[in-house]
Amino acid sequence: MGGFLSPAEATALWLSLQISAVAVAAALPFAFAMALLLARPRFFGAGIVDAIVHLPLVLPPVAVGYLLLVVFGGRGLIGSWLWDTFGIRFVFSWTGAALASALITFPLQVRAIRLALESTDPGLTAAARTLGAGLWDRLFNITLPLALPGIVSGAITAFAASLGEFGAIITFVSNIPGETQTLPLAIYAALQSPGGEMAAARLCTLSITLALIFVTAGNLAAKRIWR
């Protein structure tokens, strides 16, 4: 790698992987809970919740970044409280980039898990009940393992999509090398500087390779592990 990428580019790659991994892992429990709520919904307003979950997928990422600034920024409602109470800060930090990525790719995870949940036989949880399994028991021993292929494929797809996130990150946490400069932001920075075309092309090739690897992995996982 050292010969192909400059140290700054290697940092951007490493940062991208790190931010995406954290984003996907942090969002996963919430995505699972949301998918449980939305699979075969039986409550009023499920359609509205579903629409809100899908918002980050269709909104301009810049708008998402702006909203994040408003809410989690230094003077934002939650942002100022987090800083005052815990000393946690998202702006200009890689954790902020992870937060933006998590939000943008959240619908992808919810969709995949929800599809997996909806394709499992509800009779199986009923059978588990008659065999003495309570709510959490069923959740961890029946529902979760049956949804596992969907969880894995959703996580991989979200990871791949997260590697490419640009608008929300640059708006929310800016383009700081070594802190928030992920691969797409590095490509952007390279194009802004004179003579950076070669660097941009290298990073672009790298992005394509990564995307292909993870999308293929996601598709393979979607072909259910069991059944």
Add this chain to the structure above:
Amino acid sequence: MSLEVALKHRLGSFALDITFTTKGQVTALFGPSGSGKSSVVAAIAGLWRPREGRIAVAGRVLTDTPKLFVPPEQRRLAVVFQDARLFPHMTVDDNLKFGWRRAAQKAGTAEIAHVIDLLGLGALLARRTRDLSGGEKSRVALGRALLASPDMLLLDEPLAALDATRRGEILPYLERLARDTKLPMLYVSHQVDEVARLADEIVVIQNGRVAAQGPVFELLTDVEQIAGVPPLGAVFDAKVAEHQPDGLWRLTFDGGVLFVPALPQAQGARVRVRLRAEDLMLALEEPRHISANNVLACTIRTVKPVGDHVDVQLLCGGTRLVSRITGASSARLGLAPGQAVYAVVKAVTVAREAG
């Protein structure tokens, strides 16, 4: 052991109003598809909540609307579903032990080995459930329910999804289960032959109501009237009395003796005997020089025309029998209630060892 069910529910134009109490070891819930049988099982298992109802198993009240509803996971009632419902992400062994691991009173190693042996599951334990045949799936589902050590076993048409060959493969296991264990069972079926082989008590359900209830021996000879299915014939228990030198076995029952070819059962064992209505010929005088081994002296209870044939209900000692003959034969013989006749038995089916 007793099962008390009383429930009322309305679903669109379909009204369910079922009340029965049974003390039988194997009670059959019998009726055509769509009569409400499965709803009754779901209500007993706690998977469905009727608008009004009271359900008690062995005196333990499980549903008493509106105040009491024990959740299914605390009912200690295992269900064998028509579609087996094995957990696809587990091996056969893990499926079998799913309920066992969660049971308050766990079956011991000997008992587990016994169930595995009884159902012939030994060779399947390490297998994934998707690799099993339909019959094997049914057996695993049955084993899984048994090992949960339930207070009562609910079997919701466990054989309905199987073809005739597979059904014939599983029925002996169910018979052994009914014989070897004292576990109370509710067996839901629309197949009269399954009911005849397994049940002690029958509750007939039609259009969401209990149409009839009684011991299998009494109800099955006249099942057409109550359930709209052709009579299967007589069902009764007999005792293996003697193995004769001529190769036949002598069975005694309340009404006389029957001679049948070799049986696997030992002398003194009790067996369930079925005489199909089509296999009983009637004669006014005692026939001699006849190839049939069995001729029973009976009295006619009723003569009932059904379509172009006639069902003649008979009493042989204390046992009810039924013969299906043509209307022409009935008219020629001039059959009437109270008349003494001889029933020539063409074939005897010995089903299971009775309890």
